[in-house]
Amino acid sequence: MKSYLVLEDGLTFAGDAFGAHIAAAGEVVFNTGMTGYQEAITDPSYTNQLITFTYPLIGNYGIDAAHNQAKAAGCAAIIVRQLADLPNHYAQQMNLDEFLQQQNVPGIQGIDTRQLTKHIRQQGTLKAILTTQPLTVPFMAAYAAIKQKKAPLERATFTTPQAQQHVVLIDFGTKQAIIDQLLAQHCNVDVVPYTTSLSAIDALQPDGIFLSNGPDDPADYQAALPLIQALQTKYPLAGICLGHQLLALANGAKTYKLQYGHRGLNHPVKNIATGKTILTSQNHGYAVAADSLADTPLQMTAYELNDHSVEGLRHESLPVISVQYHPEANPGPTDALGFFTEFCTLMNTNKTKKSSVA
Numbered sequence: 001m002k003s004y005l006v007l008e009d010g011l012t013f014a015g016d017a018f019g020a021h022i023a024a025a026g027e028v029v030f031n032t033g034m035t036g037y038q039e040a041i042t043d044p045s046y047t048n049q050l051i052t053f054t055y056p057l058i059g060n061y062g063i064d065a066a067h068n069q070a071k072a073a074g075c076a077a078i079i080v081r082q083l084a085d086l087p088n089h090y091a092q093q094m095n096l097d098e099f100l101q102q103q104n105v106p107g108i109q110g111i112d113t114r115q116l117t118k119h120i121r122q123q124g125t126l127k128a129i130l131t132t133q134p135l136t137v138p139f140m141a142a143y144a145a146i147k148q149k150k151a152p153l154e155r156a157t158f159t160t161p162q163a164q165q166h167v168v169l170i171d172f173g174t175k176q177a178i179i180d181q182l183l184a185q186h187c188n189v190d191v192v193p194y195t196t197s198l199s200a201i202d203a204l205q206p207d208g209i210f211l212s213n214g215p216d217d218p219a220d221y222q223a224a225l226p227l228i229q230a231l232q233t234k235y236p237l238a239g240i241c242l243g244h245q246l247l248a249l250a251n252g253a254k255t256y257k258l259q260y261g262h263r264g265l266n267h268p269v270k271n272i273a274t275g276k277t278i279l280t281s282q283n284h285g286y287a288v289a290a291d292s293l294a295d296t297p298l299q300m301t302a303y304e305l306n307d308h309s310v311e312g313l314r315h316e317s318l319p320v321i322s323v324q325y326h327p328e329a330n331p332g333p334t335d336a337l338g339f340f341t342e343f344c345t346l347m348n349t350n351k352t353k354k355s356s357v358a
C-alpha cells in the first residue's frame with residue numbers, strides 16, 4: 001500500500017506503508033542511532049513525534065519485549081529507508097512490522113531519509129502528516145483532525161531485595177531504564193505522576209527525588225514548577241532530560257527550542273570539572289539557555305561539544321544535580337552511568353548529615 005509523508009511546508013515523499021495502516025500527525029524528527037529503534041519507539045519522550053531513522057536499514061534484529069521503555073509506543077509514526085526483510089536475533093519475539101501493528105503505529109519505508117534529514121536540518125523541526133490517502137483538505141485542517149496521544153502516567157512501585165535507599169520518581173513519561181538503573185543502585189522506587197501533591201510525596205518518606213524525562217516543550221509544565229521548587233529544598237534531587245529542563249525553569253533559568261534537536265547515541269559531552277569527554281545517548285528538542293543561568297543558583301557542569309549547549313547542572317548550595325543527556329542509555333553508550341552513583345552519594349551524605357544533627 002502507498003503511503004505519503006506530507007510536511008507542513010508542502011514537501012511530500014511517497015513510499016510504502018508498513019505497521020498500522022492509520023494516519024499520524026506530529027513533529028518530524030530524526031534519530032541518528034544505528035541501533036536502538038525499539039527503545040526509541042517505546043520512549044515516551046517521542047510521544048506524538050514521527051521518528052526518521054537516518055541509518056538506512058531498520059528492524060534487522062527484530063523486537064524483544066525486554067527492551068521496551070514503556071508499555072505502549074509513544075511515537076506517532078516511524079520513517080525508514082528500508083525495513084529489514086529477514087530480521088534475525090536469538091531473542092527476537094516478533095518483527096518490527098508486527099510490533100508496529102500491535103502498537104497501532106504506522107510506518108513508511110522506501111523514501112530518501114537523507115534528503116528528509118537534510119531538509120529538517122535546514123528548515124528546523126517541521127510538522128508532518130503520514131497518510132495512505134493524499135490530502136484533500138489544507139494541511140492544518142488535516143493535521144488538527146488527527147488525534148494526539150498522551151503519555152500515560154501511573155503510580156507504581158519497584159523494589160529490590162538489596163534496597164538501601166528509597167527514591168520517589170516524579171513521572172513525566174519515564175523510560176523503564178531509569179527505574180532499572182535506580183534498582184541496580186539498590187534503590188526502591190515509587191513512581192508517581194507529576195501532578196502528585198507535596199504532602200503525598202512527603203508521606204512516602206523518600207531519601208531522594210528523581211525527575212524523569214518526558215515529551216513536549218518544558219515551558220508547557222509551568223504547573224509542576226512549584227512542586228520542584230519545594231522538593232529541592234527538602235530532598236537530594238536529580239533530573240534527566242525534561243527533568244533537567246524543569247529543574248532549570250524552577251530555578252529561574254530559561255529553555256529554548258533547538259533548530260532540529262539532538263537524537264542519537266554518540267553526542268560528545270564535556271565535563272567542565274574533570275575536562276573529560278564522554279559519549280552520550282540523547283533525545284531532546286529543547287535545551288537550557290546558558291546565558292539565563294547567571295542570575296540563578298545553578299551552575300553549568302557539562303556542555304555538548306558540537307553546539308556547546310548546556311548538558312549538566314548543579315545547585316550551588318543544595319544536593320541537586322541534572323543532565324540533559326540520558327545516562328540510563330537504552331539505547332546507547334553507558335559512559336554516563338556514574339550519574340546514578342553520584343545521586344546515591346548525595347542521598348547517603350544527606351542521610352549522614354541528618355543523623356548527626358538528630
Ligand SMILES: NC(=O)CC[C@H](N)C(=O)O
Pocket residue numbers: 045212213214215216217218240241242243283284285286287
Ligand atoms: N527526553 C526528554 O526528556 C525530552 C525533553 C523534551 N521533551 C525535549 O524534547 O527537549
